[in-house]
Amino acid sequence: MHDLPGQATSQLTAPSVAPSRHLGRITLDVRQNLPPWKQAVFVGGSLILGLAISVAILAAVGVSPVTLASELASVLTADSLRGVLVQAAPLVLVGLSASLAFRIGFWNLGLEGQMIFGGIFAAAVSIYDIGPPSTRLLMMGFGAALGGALWVLLVALLKIRFRVNEIIATLLLNYVAMYFLFHLLYGAWQDSKTAFPQSTPFRPFERLGDIGYGINGGLIVAIVSVLLAGWLIHLSRIGFYTRFISANPRMAKIVGVPVQTMTVCIIAASGACAGLAGFVNVASQEGRLTQSFSNGYVFSGVLIAFLSRNDPIVVAVVGFLIAVLFITGQTLQVFYQVPFAMVQMIEAIIVIAVASSEFLIRHRVRWIR
Amino acid sequence: MNDFLINWLANVPVTAVPYALAALGLIVSERSGVLNLTAEGLMLIGALAGAGTCLTLGGYPAIALLVAMLAASLVSLLFAILVVVLRVNQVIAGLSVVFFCQGLTGLIGTLAKWQNKQIAGLGNLKIWPLSEIPVIGRIFFMQDSVVYLTVLIFFAVNFILFRTMLGLRLRAVGENPAASDAAGVSVSLHRILAIVAGSSLIGLAGGYISVVSVKLWVTGMVGGRGWIAVALVVFARWAPWPALWGALLFGCIEALIPHVAAAGIRVPQYLMLMTPYLATIAVMVWVGAKDRRGSQEPGALGQPHVREERR
Numbered sequence: 001m002h003d004l005p006g007q008a009t010s011q012l013t014a015p016s017v018a019p020s021r022h023l024g025r026i027t028l029d030v031r032q033n034l035p036p037w038k039q040a041v042f043v044g045g046s047l048i049l050g051l052a053i054s055v056a057i058l059a060a061v062g063v064s065p066v067t068l069a070s071e072l073a074s075v076l077t078a079d080s081l082r083g084v085l086v087q088a089a090p091l092v093l094v095g096l097s098a099s100l101a102f103r104i105g106f107w108n109l110g111l112e113g114q115m116i117f118g119g120i121f122a123a124a125v126s127i128y129d130i131g132p133p134s135t136r137l138l139m140m141g142f143g144a145a146l147g148g149a150l151w152v153l154l155v156a157l158l159k160i161r162f163r164v165n166e167i168i169a170t171l172l173l174n175y176v177a178m179y180f181l182f183h184l185l186y187g188a189w190q191d192s193k194t195a196f197p198q199s200t201p202f203r204p205f206e207r208l209g210d211i212g213y214g215i216n217g218g219l220i221v222a223i224v225s226v227l228l229a230g231w232l233i234h235l236s237r238i239g240f241y242t243r244f245i246s247a248n249p250r251m252a253k254i255v256g257v258p259v260q261t262m263t264v265c266i267i268a269a270s271g272a273c274a275g276l277a278g279f280v281n282v283a284s285q286e287g288r289l290t291q292s293f294s295n296g297y298v299f300s301g302v303l304i305a306f307l308s309r310n311d312p313i314v315v316a317v318v319g320f321l322i323a324v325l326f327i328t329g330q331t332l333q334v335f336y337q338v339p340f341a342m343v344q345m346i347e348a349i350i351v352i353a354v355a356s357s358e359f360l361i362r363h364r365v366r367w368i369r
Numbered sequence: 370m371n372d373f374l375i376n377w378l379a380n381v382p383v384t385a386v387p388y389a390l391a392a393l394g395l396i397v398s399e400r401s402g403v404l405n406l407t408a409e410g411l412m413l414i415g416a417l418a419g420a421g422t423c424l425t426l427g428g429y430p431a432i433a434l435l436v437a438m439l440a441a442s443l444v445s446l447l448f449a450i451l452v453v454v455l456r457v458n459q460v461i462a463g464l465s466v467v468f469f470c471q472g473l474t475g476l477i478g479t480l481a482k483w484q485n486k487q488i489a490g491l492g493n494l495k496i497w498p499l500s501e502i503p504v505i506g507r508i509f510f511m512q513d514s515v516v517y518l519t520v521l522i523f524f525a526v527n528f529i530l531f532r533t534m535l536g537l538r539l540r541a542v543g544e545n546p547a548a549s550d551a552a553g554v555s556v557s558l559h560r561i562l563a564i565v566a567g568s569s570l571i572g573l574a575g576g577y578i579s580v581v582s583v584k585l586w587v588t589g590m591v592g593g594r595g596w597i598a599v600a601l602v603v604f605a606r607w608a609p610w611p612a613l614w615g616a617l618l619f620g621c622i623e624a625l626i627p628h629v630a631a632a633g634i635r636v637p638q639y640l641m642l643m644t645p646y647l648a649t650i651a652v653m654v655w656v657g658a659k660d661r662r663g664s665q666e667p668g669a670l671g672q673p674h675v676r677e678e679r680r
Binding site for chain 1: 406447451455456457458460461462464465466468469471472473474475476479480588592593596597599600603637638639640642643646647649650653654657658675676
């Protein structure tokens, strides 16, 4: 037995007999664990690379890096910061929505559809005058959460009962929700005064306004949701269960974790968060139900969840940064005619860069001659 | 009523071709074991490239379709490198590529001012004397050349996949990459090849939408057809011919929408536009309810392969 290693080495060295034949090859070693600071270096490095590529593309489109820097600086002044915070609320909520679903291994890509149904339910509370004015906003919020949750539970039902792939189902239902919104806005809910495809504006007590110090009501909804989700994931038994289920669903079931119930509840919570994002957008930024209040939020939600590694507390930070990107993008759109699609592209580049860095974290690349 | 039926059926091939080609392209790459969600994005790239070529050259739809294929293949290299070389999660990589393409096409389309500009496009072919047969002539022998080409492409891809060594290797890589690797088949090479080749068909599907059927470029004009194609692949159980029948089914549904309104039947317009998406979900439910033993997807679908890693 002891001469086996010797044989093995002689076989391994065999190719080097004729080095001119080939230049060697690349092999991968699977790394078990890398120190956290090295991981951070890889992720940070790739993030910078991704941003550099984005800046290069912007420069090619005609926005010089100097202008870009000054725009970014002006976004962070007190006046624009208010706009960033208003924009951050729906982004944090969709980020929460995606991260909750991803934690349980459910690819919820129907954030836009759930936002739309959140907006529709909230608007329905306003249009049909449900409840007294003092609790109206609360009712709208609950309605929106319910709308989003019901819309995603449809997919959960399809997945559990008929094994329909949730990626495809949620994405297709986004289009269904969009056309249903159009059906309402070009039909029964159209503003009869202006004849625009919009609902009639909400009354003042139905709007999320500033509540002092430049803090928007939507931000409160987002902060409360983050704290609630953070408690749920990090401190409660439910959070422990979700980690157990995502690590090993069969074992979780065997030891008595209510896997199905937990999965459905987390999926519903995910939909509720997206519904709330719709409510926040409709009740603060727009002030009425519009055609496009949910555009571009699916991928932002996926991006935020991905970058924050599905941690609700980190979602808040990443959501804020993406809000800065959104607001900068809007400024560039207005002043430099750069289409808003640019923001979507930069988001995709960042995800691609960070996802690629995981390769270096998990593998060591070696050149064997 | 008879007129209604003929008009409807004569339009089915035009609406079915994008579904058929995109689903076929997806089947080629998924047979190699790569879960491919990029169709929506690559179809947009194909549509933009096709429309752009037509507008800059002032015609030449055949060249535009070729450019659409090339452009989609080129962009799919990004996806191939991400999932095959860097082993990024295939769902994340696919979604990123879709959103990258949505951003890129929106950006280029706006900056180059290709938005909403009419293209001459590709005309219909009359296969005389067959086109003179009363009903069948209108439906089968007065279509554009890509419709006939699509049938040929299906024969060719079916032959390559199931009758050649290349196809055998490609499917082996998708079923059991470790065994294929041990047998001396390069997993990475075959997967990259499958993604690029499949994407050229997806690009052609996109180019067909802008150059042949709609004859202009509008941002986001693919409108979810790519996702329907992804569902179609599941429905067809990764086999080419069922995908063609599925595409015809969805083509029938989509072609019906404008004709219902034109025939004066009063159905709410936006509820009508939902039908392709709802039909897709219904088909997926049907597949799930019928197929209790588990689907026939390639054994290694969605799994990256690294030789040094033991599973």
